[in-house]
Structures are given as C-alpha cells and as structure tokens.
Amino acid sequence: MATFKLIISADHEIFGNGSGDVMHCMVNPTNKLKVIADKFGAKITLFTDVCEYWVFEKKQPELAKSIKNQWIDFIKSNHDVQLHLHPQWLNYSFNNNNYELDYNLWRLPSVKSDNNDFGYGVKELIFNGKQTLESVLQKENKSYKSYAFRAGGWCIQPEEKVLETLISLDFKIDSTVAPEASYSNEKSWFNFKNSPQFPFWKVNKSILQPTNTGLTEVPIVTIKPGIFQNFFLLVDKVLKKHPQKPINCVGRAGLGKKSKLNKLKDALTPSYKMLNFSDGTTAKEMIYIASKYMKRFENETGEIPMVMIGHPKTFGNHEAFENFLEWAASNPKIEFSLYSDLKLEN
Numbered sequence: 001m002a003t004f005k006l007i008i009s010a011d012h013e014i015f016g017n018g019s020g021d022v023m024h025c026m027v028n029p030t031n032k033l034k035v036i037a038d039k040f041g042a043k044i045t046l047f048t049d050v051c052e053y054w055v056f057e058k059k060q061p062e063l064a065k066s067i068k069n070q071w072i073d074f075i076k077s078n079h080d081v082q083l084h085l086h087p088q089w090l091n092y093s094f095n096n097n098n099y100e101l102d103y104n105l106w107r108l109p110s111v112k113s114d115n116n117d118f119g120y121g122v123k124e125l126i127f128n129g130k131q132t133l134e135s136v137l138q139k140e141n142k143s144y145k146s147y148a149f150r151a152g153g154w155c156i157q158p159e160e161k162v163l164e165t166l167i168s169l170d171f172k173i174d175s176t177v178a179p180e181a182s183y184s185n186e187k188s189w190f191n192f193k194n195s196p197q198f199p200f201w202k203v204n205k206s207i208l209q210p211t212n213t214g215l216t217e218v219p220i221v222t223i224k225p226g227i228f229q230n231f232f233l234l235v236d237k238v239l240k241k242h243p244q245k246p247i248n249c250v251g252r253a254g255l256g257k258k259s260k261l262n263k264l265k266d267a268l269t270p271s272y273k274m275l276n277f278s279d280g281t282t283a284k285e286m287i288y289i290a291s292k293y294m295k296r297f298e299n300e301t302g303e304i305p306m307v308m309i310g311h312p313k314t315f316g317n318h319e320a321f322e323n324f325l326e327w328a329a330s331n332p333k334i335e336f337s338l339y340s341d342l343k344l345e346n
C-alpha cells in the first residue's frame with residue numbers, strides 16, 4: 001500500500017509585473033500559512049524568488065531583510081526554503097516606488113549574459129541563486145542545501161541547459177512540471193502535455209522524458225476533473241466566496257491576463273486542475289483533487305510524492321486550507337513531508 005508524502009509548496013514572491021506590497025502580499029500571508037501548518041505538524045517548502053530579492057537588496061534593503069528573516073525563520077522551524085527564479089527582475093527600473101520589469105526575460109531559458117543588468121546567463125543565474133540561499137541559511141543550519149528548484153511561471157522549456165546546470169550544481173529535484181498543463185502567449189509558454197504518467201521520474205536532457213540517471217522530477221499534482229464534479233465544485237466555490245487575496249494585498253497579475261470569456265470557459269471545462277491551497281480554492285476541491293490522485297496510485301507500493309502548490313500573494317482562504325489539513329492529518333495514508341524526506345529510487 002502506498003504512503004502519500006504531501007509536500008506543500010508555496011511560490012514566495014510578489015506579482016510577476018512587480019506590483020504588490022512585500023509585507024502584505026508575501027511576508028504576512030506566508031506567516032499565516034506557517035501558523036496554520038504548524039497546528040497540524042504540516043511542513044511548508046517555500047520556492048522563493050531570488051531575482052526579486054537581489055533587486056530589493058539594491059533598491060529597498062529593508063524589504064530584502066524581511067524576506068531573509070522569513071527564510072531564516074522557516075529553516076529554524078523545520079520548514080524548507082528552495083530556489084525559484086523570475087528573471088524578468090534582472091532587467092528592471094525603479095521609479096516612484098514602482099518597478100518596471102522586462103517581460104522579454106519572463107522565461108528562464110531566454111536569459112543571456114548580455115541581455116540583463118546583472119550580466120547573468122542561465123548558468124550564473126542558477127549558481128548565484130543557490131549561493132544566495134546557502135550563504136544566508138548555512139549560517140543558521142550548517143547542513144542546509146539548496147537542492148530543489150521550480151522555474152518561475154512554469155517556464156522551464158526549452159530545458160536542456162537548465163537541467164544540465166541543475167545537475168552540475170548537484171540539485172536533486174525539479175518540481176516545475178504540472179502534467180497536462182500548457183499555456184502560451186507572446187512572452188510566456190510552457191507545455192506539459194504528454195507528461196509521463198508517473199508520480200516522479202528521473203530527467204537528464206528533457207523534462208518529459210524519463211531516464212535512468214540525473215535529476216528527479218517531482219511534478220505538481222494535477223487531475224482532470226469530471227465535468228459534473230467540476231460543476232459542483234464551481235458552485236461550491238461561488239457559494240463559499242473565500243477571499244482571493246490576503247488582507248490589504250493589492251496587485252495585478254503579470255503576463256497572460258485571460259479574457260472573461262476564456263476564464264469562464266476554463267472554469268467550466270478545465271483540462272486539468274492543480275492541487276492548489278490558494279486562489280479562493282475550497283477545502284472540498286482540495287480534498288477532491290488529493291483523493292482522486294491517491295486513487296490513481298493506490299495500488300503502488302512505497303512512497304508517492306503529492307505536491308501541492310499555492311501562492312501566498314493569493315492566499316486568503318485560510319479556513320479552507322485549515323480544513324484541508326485537518327482532513328490530511330486524519331488520513332493514515334498521508335504524511336506531511338519536505339522534498340528532502342523523499343526516497344527517490346525508481
């Protein structure tokens with residue numbers, strides 16, 4: 001019988017266009033997340049955007065300090081902090097307390113050493129990101145390692161150079177892939193259609209091509225909901241009206257604003273749904289997705305990772321998350337975990 005290792009991951013950042021207040025949209029809701037998780041002994045992994053941190057260090061050091069203190073607090077209390085990169089911050093301007101970012105750098109593979117203020121290519125970017133986390137956090141815990149990665153906006157493709165760099169820097173895990181998800185507009189794209197149907201797999205050159213050696217891809221849980229089930233979940237969501245954002249957090253999403261019609265279409269007939277703790281998601285939906293995923297792998301033996309994703313900047317549905325954790329804590333097949341708790345042998 002399989003044991004499901006529930007890994008709750010939070011992309012730790014403000015909005016992708018540089019809007020949103022660091023305290024109200026990032027630090028405070030992340031603290032709230034931790035307080036709720038601690039009630040149940042659940043563990044949180046922050047995928048923290050080091051690119052914006054570097055910019056804050058230069059322009060608003062007091063904000064960088066708050067972020068850094070939050071990393072330290074997480075590491076000291078047995079949660080985790082791992083690497084996330086939003087390279088659009090590498091070419092920025094800062095006027096009247098507002099950031100303008102470079103959407104040509106939205107996708108990690110588009111970073112070249114000559115197209116940003118920092119002079120980084122993909123290699124330097126990942127290397128320096130890892131260094132930043134380790135130099136801060138090894139002071140608190142000598143055994144701390146930056147070993148897991150998630151690309152900003154899921155934009156890891158074309159991934160060969162990124163994977164090569166992660167492997168050469170001794171990263172063990174990538175957790176970017178959301179099976180069946182895909183998206184494309186002028187500046188941003190990802191395509192995880194035809195993902196392997198495994199709970200995890202090793203990758204070398206291609207993120208969707210299982211191999212025998214290399215990095216382990218631990219994907220985000222996605223399921224395809226049944227059409228009626230989806231409708232009932234949607235009705236429940238409308239009735240519950242959980243807040244879509246934290247208190248006092250004002251910000252706009254970056255790229256890829258969908259039209260109202262497309263949003264409605266997606267809501268009614270989604271091709272996939274992620275296991276998401278934020279964005280007004282109800283406890284019922286979180287439990288439905290987790291249960292459906294567990295059903296898929298119930299006959300496996302050993303450990304099955306189950307990665308939940310969410311964003312503190314859209315975390316206002318505290319009660320729903322708490323109810324989900326209460327359910328998970330009482331389920332004997334689920335163990336609250338960090339990526340480092342996984343034994344990742346195929």
Ligand SMILES: [Zn+2]
Nearest residue numbers: 011013152153
């Ligand atoms: Zn992100």
